[in-house]
Amino acid sequence: MTGSPPAVNGTLHCRDGRPCAPVPFEGRRLGEADLGAVIALHRLVLASMPAHLLATETDAFFADHMARIGRILGLFAEERLIAYGVLGLPGSDDPSLADDLGWAAERARVAHIDGISVLPEWRGNRLQRVLIAWRLREAAAAGRSLVITTVAPGNTASLRNALAEGLTIHALRQKYGGWRYLMARDLDGPLAPSAAKGCWIDAADIAAQERLLAAGAIGWKAEPGAAGMRVWFAPAAGT
Numbered sequence: 001m002t003g004s005p006p007a008v009n010g011t012l013h014c015r016d017g018r019p020c021a022p023v024p025f026e027g028r029r030l031g032e033a034d035l036g037a038v039i040a041l042h043r044l045v046l047a048s049m050p051a052h053l054l055a056t057e058t059d060a061f062f063a064d065h066m067a068r069i070g071r072i073l074g075l076f077a078e079e080r081l082i083a084y085g086v087l088g089l090p091g092s093d094d095p096s097l098a099d100d101l102g103w104a105a106e107r108a109r110v111a112h113i114d115g116i117s118v119l120p121e122w123r124g125n126r127l128q129r130v131l132i133a134w135r136l137r138e139a140a141a142a143g144r145s146l147v148i149t150t151v152a153p154g155n156t157a158s159l160r161n162a163l164a165e166g167l168t169i170h171a172l173r174q175k176y177g178g179w180r181y182l183m184a185r186d187l188d189g190p191l192a193p194s195a196a197k198g199c200w201i202d203a204a205d206i207a208a209q210e211r212l213l214a215a216g217a218i219g220w221k222a223e224p225g226a227a228g229m230r231v232w233f234a235p236a237a238g239t
């Protein structure tokens, strides 16, 4: 890349799931000229995973997020796009994940952490966390302080990475062809759990999680359990 310094940079230490010699990466906001590379990476990743875990996006979705309702951030190594992350900045007439949460009054300050793909060769370098943290900064810079995302309960890497970047689980809904956690982080008012009232639930136990979420509990952390991942739910302190 030439011109202004990259928005983010770092070093890759893992290739094809194994330790490798350090390879530098850089990030920049993508433009129309990058659209083909983003779509190609999305299609490659879609073809390699179960359909219920990942939403199929149209080419128009990506073009729209570059031109009108957000931005797409890209990471490059060895002169190739190795990961992208979509940030949605919905306007007042655009669909908003605030509505899925019943938070319509918050619409004006909502940003979406939307699709992400990492080239399989470079997975395991925590690039999803790099792209979530970068999108949180971009959302704040755009004046959006309530960041919402969706994650399939079976998408272990995404769930752990979103929780690690401070997003917590507020609802479970049927979306994009399967169950999705609705996860949010309020940059204006961080929440803390009421530790005394917490409990662990298997991520696969949809009914139990729905009951807890409907009663006002929030999902704060996840770890491997006896049967897949389990999630720790508790009300926010002071509620």
Ligand SMILES: CC(C)(COP(=O)(O)OP(=O)(O)OC[C@H]1O[C@@H](n2cnc3c(N)ncnc32)[C@H](O)[C@@H]1OP(=O)(O)O)[C@@H](O)C(=O)NCCC(=O)NCCS
Pocket: 015, 016, 017, 018, 045, 049, 053, 054, 115, 116, 117, 118, 119, 120, 121, 122, 123, 124, 125, 126, 127, 128, 129, 150, 151, 152, 155, 157, 158, 161
């Ligand atoms: C989800 C995704 C973005 C995470 O990518 P990432 O930032 O490279 O993930 P991480 O570095 O956090 O690694 C996640 C796990 O994958 C493992 N991993 C390492 N190399 C891997 C490889 N080549 N292929 C798959 N997984 C690998 C890591 O060891 C890690 O396991 P751990 O948490 O037990 O250590 C990526 O897997 C991806 O693009 N998936 C397909 C698209 C998708 O699911 N998007 C999210 C929709 S919400």
